[in-house]
Amino acid sequence: MIETDRLLLRRARMDDLEDLHCVFSHPAAMRYWDCLPHDKIEQTKRFLSGMVGASPKTSDDFIVEYKGRAIGKAGCWRLGEIGYIFHPDHWGKGLAQEALRAAIPHVFESLPIDKLVADVDPRNSASLRLLERLGFTVTGRAERTIQVGDEWCDSVYFELPRPMAD
Numbered sequence: 001m002i003e004t005d006r007l008l009l010r011r012a013r014m015d016d017l018e019d020l021h022c023v024f025s026h027p028a029a030m031r032y033w034d035c036l037p038h039d040k041i042e043q044t045k046r047f048l049s050g051m052v053g054a055s056p057k058t059s060d061d062f063i064v065e066y067k068g069r070a071i072g073k074a075g076c077w078r079l080g081e082i083g084y085i086f087h088p089d090h091w092g093k094g095l096a097q098e099a100l101r102a103a104i105p106h107v108f109e110s111l112p113i114d115k116l117v118a119d120v121d122p123r124n125s126a127s128l129r130l131l132e133r134l135g136f137t138v139t140g141r142a143e144r145t146i147q148v149g150d151e152w153c154d155s156v157y158f159e160l161p162r163p164m165a166d
């Protein structure tokens, strides 16, 4: 568990389902995700079960709590890959940055990785800016990397090397 000024980062639990479904069923939150908004709670349940059952050898992922509610998730969901999503009611207050500034050092301590990577839709300005602010740099771009519904989307690839030991 990690506490920041405003947030609590902790492991996922199955009773996060309702709060998490509010996030994963929200069209704005899911606009640049790798699937369409969840219209059935079973879809979110599958996602959450994956988080709850994830191996600590390959994942260091957190539910983000704000004022006692789960407002999103942030962390390393698959070895070396960072992922985050927050409910739009809480965007634009620096919460994603606060969560990831706490989660990233934990990820590097917990997992045997020499870098973190991210794959972002080039239209996702908030995510591009967030990664830049966290010190990630662009390593490449590709077109038509994923189909979500009827739409083909492009990718910008980012990485953050493991910080040098002091």
Ligand SMILES: CC(C)(COP(=O)(O)OP(=O)(O)OC[C@H]1O[C@@H](n2cnc3c(N)ncnc32)[C@H](O)[C@@H]1OP(=O)(O)O)[C@@H](O)C(=O)NCCC(=O)NCCS
Binding pocket: 028, 029, 030, 032, 033, 084, 085, 086, 087, 090, 091, 092, 093, 094, 095, 096, 097, 098, 119, 120, 121, 124, 125, 126, 127, 129, 130, 133
């Ligand atoms: C990406 C996301 C997590 C950002 O959350 P947030 O809490 O609003 O981000 P922050 O407030 O910490 O802002 C981080 C930076 O991005 C900037 N930013 C936020 N929203 C922005 C927007 N819509 N356009 C441009 N910049 C934006 C902020 O100004 C800040 O930069 P600054 O410090 O220079 O001012 C949030 O928009 C989200 O959950 N999106 C949906 C899920 C998603 O797309 N995840 C990423 C998949 S790759």
